[in-house]
Amino acid sequence: MIPKIRWWKLKEPECRDTFIKSILVKLGTWDYEELDEGWERNSSILKIVVREALGMSTGTGPRDKEAWWWSNYVQEKIKIKRNAKKRHDEAGTEEDKERSRLVKKEAKVDVAQSKQRIRGEAEEMEGGIGEQRAKDH
Template sequence: MRDKQTCVDCKVTPGECVVAQHKLVVADFRFLVQAHGNKQARVARTKWWKLEGEASKVFKEKIIEEGPWNNEGDANNMWEKMATYIRKVAFEVLGVTQGSGCDSKDTWWWNEDVQKAIKEKKCYKRLYHDRCANNIEKYKVKGRDGD
C-alpha cells in the first residue's frame, strides 16, 4: 500500500515498442527521504581526571590568585561567578574532550589477548586520520596476513 502512494503518475507510451511484447512505461515517483541524525548529542566534557600532579598545582594557583572570591552580594550570583570561573580555568588547564556520539561498548569482560588483537586491527583508523608511510605499510601488512 505504501508503494502505491509513492507513484504520482504512470503512463504506458503506446507507439514506442522496444520489443514486441514490451511497452515503454514512464512513471513519476515521489519519495520521502528522512535524514537520520546522531541519536546521541556530542557533548564536550572537561577532563577532570587529569587533575593530578603538575596540572593540580597550576589549577590551584590560578583559582586562588585570580578567582572572584572577594565579591559581595547575592549568594546565587557569587556561586555562578565562582562556578563559571572554575570551569573556565579547568578548560584552560585540563582541556576538553571532543565529545562522543557512540554508545559505550561493553568491553570490560575482554581479556588481554582480545584487547591486543583489537588494537592491532585498528590500523585502518590510524591510516584514515594520518596517511603517513608508516601507517600505510602497517595497513598493507595486516591486509596480507588476512586479519
Template sequence: MVSGALLAKIVVQGKGRELADMMERRKVDILCVQETRWKGSKARSIGAGFKLFYYGVDSKRNGVGVVLKEEFVRNVLEVKRVSDRVMSLKLEIEGVMLNVVSGYAPQVGCELEEKERFWSELDEVMESIPTGERVVIRGDFNGHVGEGNRGDEEVMGKFGVKERNLEGQMVVDFAKRMGMAVVNTYFQKREEHRVTQEWRQKLRQALGGQVVLPDDWETTAEVIRETGRKVLGVSSGRRKEDKETWWWNEEVQDSIQRKRLDKMKWDMDRTEENRQEYKELQRRVKREVSKAK
C-alpha cells in the first residue's frame, strides 16, 4: 500500500497525471514524494483519483509531499507540515492509526548544521506520535548505510549499497533511537535497481528533461541509444586523424584517465576531499599536456 522515495519533478512540470497513472498501474495507494519544488502549503488533485498534499517554501529547491488515493483522503485526521524537508499525515484505516512521514535529507555537500536540523525535525515528529500508533517513514535520505550489518543487526539487513558514509550513519543512528528498521536492506535488489536517483536525474537533464526512464536497464539503454540516434545522428565509424595528437603520450593518457575516475567519484559522493582530489588532478593534467607539447 505504501511506497516512496520518488523524485517528483514530473509533478512540478505539469505531468502529475503520469505520476497518478504510475500509482494506478502499480496499485500504489500512498506515495511519499520529495523535491517537489512547489511553493505553498496545500492539497490538490493530480488526476486519476489521486490527491497530493505538499509543502514547500521555495520553487527552486526542496519540497515534500504525500500522494493519496482519493478514497483514503476522508481518512486523513491530521497533516503536519514541519518544513520543506519533513511532513506527515495521520490516517485512520480500518480502526488502525497510521502515520505516514515524508522526508528529504540534505545532500552530501550540504552544511552539517542543515543536516542536524533535518534529523532534529524528524525526531520531533516521531516524539509527537502516541505510543501504539503505526509509523512508516519514506523518503530520500541521501546516504549509504553500506553493505553488511555487523553490529547493527537489530535495525538493518545485509543488503545495503556501497560503504557507509556520514549520512548513512545518521540513518542507522536514527533507526536505533526510534526502534525502527531500514527495511529495504532486508532484501537483495537486482543490480539495475541499485542505480541512484542522482544518475537518473543527470541522464534526464542530458536528454533535455523530456524522458521518463523505466526501471528496467535494458529498456533504459535502448531509450538512450534511440535518443542519441535521433539527436546526434550516426557517424560512419571512421575516425578522422587529429593533427594535434602528436603529444598524446602515455603520461597524458594516464593523467586524463585518473581525472575521469576522480570526476566519477566526486559525482557519486560530493565530499570536500573528493572535490580537492579532482581539482588537483585537473591541474596535473594541464601540466602534463603543457609539458608534452
C-alpha cells in the first residue's frame, strides 16, 4: 500500500482547528500577478500543511489476518516485537535497534515453531480421518 493522508482526522476538532489555522497563516492573501503562479504556490502549501496537520498513514494494511490461532504466548511475543520496533522507529538509538533485532528474531522462531506444531496437529487429524474412512469402506 502507498502511504496516504489521514483525511479522517479532520473529524477531530483539535486536528481540524490546527489544520485551518495553519492554512490561513501559510496562504495569506491572494495577490498574485499570474493565476497559475498562485495556484501552484497554494497547491504546494496545502500539501505541506495537510501532511503536517493530519499526518500520513504508514502504507501498510491490516495486520493479524491469520494470527487468531496463535497461542497467547506467541501473541505476546508479537506484541513485544511491535513495541520494540515502534520504540526503535521513534528513538532511533543503537540500543533500541539491537533490542528490536533480537526481539524480532525471537518472535520469528516462536511463530515458526507454533506454525509447525499446528501443521503437525492438522496432519495427525487428517491422517486419522483418512484411516477412519479406509476402515469404513
